[in-house]
Amino acid sequence: MKLEKESIALLAKALEKLESGFDLPDLNHSFDSKRMEEVILKVAERMQDNYPYFHPLFAGQMLKPPHPIAKAAYMLAMWINPNNHAMDGSKASSPMEKAVVADLAKMFGWDTHLGHLTGGGTMANLEALWVAGQIHTNKIIVASDQAHYTHERISEVLKLPFTKVKTDSQGIMDLEDLESILKKGGVGTVVCTMGTTGLGSVDPLPELLELKKKYDFRIHVDAAYGGYFKLLKNLEESALRKYAMIDQADSIVIDPHKQGLQPYGCGCVLFKNPEVAQYYIHDSPYTYFISDELHLGEISLECSRAGASAVALWATHQLLPPVQNGEFSKDLSKSRDAALDLYHRLIKSESFYPIVKPETDIVAWAIAGSKTSEMSEQAKGFFVRAEKNKLYLSLYKYPTSKLIDPPFEVDSEYLVCLRSSLMKPEHQNWMDEIWNRLLKSIS
Structure with a gap:
């Protein structure tokens, strides 16, 4: 079967299970099912005007189909439609989000962390660079000329100066050019791209860590695309050496909707030092009531966020944990x-x-x-x-x-x-x- 459809039967069974957990009067929903059928078939016809992103003969752009368990769990969650801003609107899905974020942090070697899911890598990188700007006020953000173009845009939005570093023939950050920039002073953060979107190249993290000792800057790892390669053993020795030191970064971004088998949009930002929460925490007159724990909305620039993304990723981690040799x-x-x-x-x-x-x-x-x-x-x-x-x-x-x-x-x-x-x-x-x-x- 070209399009996986067996999970629809599982979803129907799960919906019965979900409904049995609510002892409430019937709502007696009334829908024009005939009209809905006409519209949804029109949608199916319109959606035929796509490339076959789900098929292995689509070997171009970064489009990986979500796992059937992720699709089914996401759709199941949509019958509740939780909002993972505060526990009041996400009593079940917020704990799921905290669990999967901890899984990803552990994958990178962090037992303590601060982090949450985002709508994608752009928002995750925005938060990481926003925190960097809070710590190093008005200092320069540096990224390679093969880093994702959003870093330059984000820096402009944050009103932080931005400088590009040259790359070598492999698309990897040129250390000599970087150090010439560092010598001039004023650099607050260096973005280390681990898996560029052009060539999939991995920047030289071990050498960046050595330069950090000398020039005192933050290292933000943009692993939106390449983060999950931390689990692999069949990389080049040089790449294995880079990934082995990712736990020494200050912040990391990874996109489960790229290699992590998730629907769009599901990104994640992680900070090594939980104390960066001080830059986020705020008060709200109507959202934070049913729990004394830190709400996800208190450590996120985004407010409303789809709880379904957390549910889908949690289900996927239950079936396919992000661990080596799994x-x-x-x-x-x-x-x-x-x-x-x-x-x-x-x-x-x-x-x-x-x-x-x-x-x-x-x-x-x-x-x-x-x-x-x-x-x-x-x-x-x-x-x-x-x-x-x-x-x-x-x-x-x-x-x-x-x-x-x-x-x-x-x-x-x-x-x-x-x-x-x-x-x-x-x-x-x-x-x-x-x-x-x-x-x-x-x-």
């Missing part, structure tokens, strides 16, 4: 293996030119040619032909200034490449089919 991490390892498989096939082919060796599960490659301008045009044409062959890729602009001794003429500022995010564990078993469709798409 079923979840083994499936994520398959994505990493698929990326390496594709990379090695590209190396052996005369038709393609791989850009970097993947550190996570993202692979980027160019179409072989004599000059970068022509290769870019060939990549654009290849992208269209691949889609006609039901293989869905993405495009990536790689700065030609980062190329090292290329076997072709550089006559353009950027080299347009093909790019695959091999996020689905099924990509491993589908690699022969993906490769055949790649070859078929060559002009």
Whole structure:
């Protein structure tokens, strides 16, 4: 079955269980079911105008289908529609959120922490940099030129100065350029991206920690995409060394809606020092009554937040705990293996030119040619032909200034490449089919 539908029967059974827990008079809901059917079928028809994000032949953008347990739990929660701002509106789902946030903190090696779920990585990074700005008032935020573009935007929103650091040919932060910025003074926070959204590259955290001793800045780890790779053993030795020190960061962001099998939007921000709660805590005249414990709304810039996200993630953690050597991490390892498989096939082919060796599960490659301008045009044409062959890729602009001794003429500022995010564990078993469709798409 292309679209998983078996969980609908489980949801119906769970709804009966849920309803049995409320001893209340019937509401006698009255709906125009015929009209609703007409509308929902229209929705289904409109939704057909999508790429097949759920299928392994969609190997382009960062879109990973939620696990059936996450979808079922999310929908089940929607019959209650809890708001995880305060315990008054989320008596069951707030404790679930605290439990899953603790799971993620433990995954990174933290027994004590402060954190909560967010609507996504952008909001999570906003909160981390907002706290950084409270601690280092008016000091500079620094991130690499391959970091997510929201860091620059967020800094502008927070009225904090922002500076970009150069990256090397692998898309990793250049330490010499960073130190030249640090020497000038005034840097409050360095953003360490662990899993860039372009190439999946991992910044040099061990070296950043050494520089921190010398220049006294906060380290914020943006692991929105790459955080779960902390669980894997089949990374390059250099990447394993970086992930092994993630517990020494000051704050971490991770997006369960990327690699964590969750529906959009589900992000998470974590702080190593719980005392940063002092920058959040406020009073509300009508929300904080039924519990003396710290409410999630008291440590969040967001107010209303979907409790269903916490319920879905809690259910997923119950079924697939985010631990090393568990079923979840083994499936994520398959994505990493698929990326390496594709990379090695590209190396052996005369038709393609791989850009970097993947550190996570993202692979980027160019179409072989004599000059970068022509290769870019060939990549654009290849992208269209691949889609006609039901293989869905993405495009990536790689700065030609980062190329090292290329076997072709550089006559353009950027080299347009093909790019695959091999996020689905099924990509491993589908690699022969993906490769055949790649070859078929060559002009």
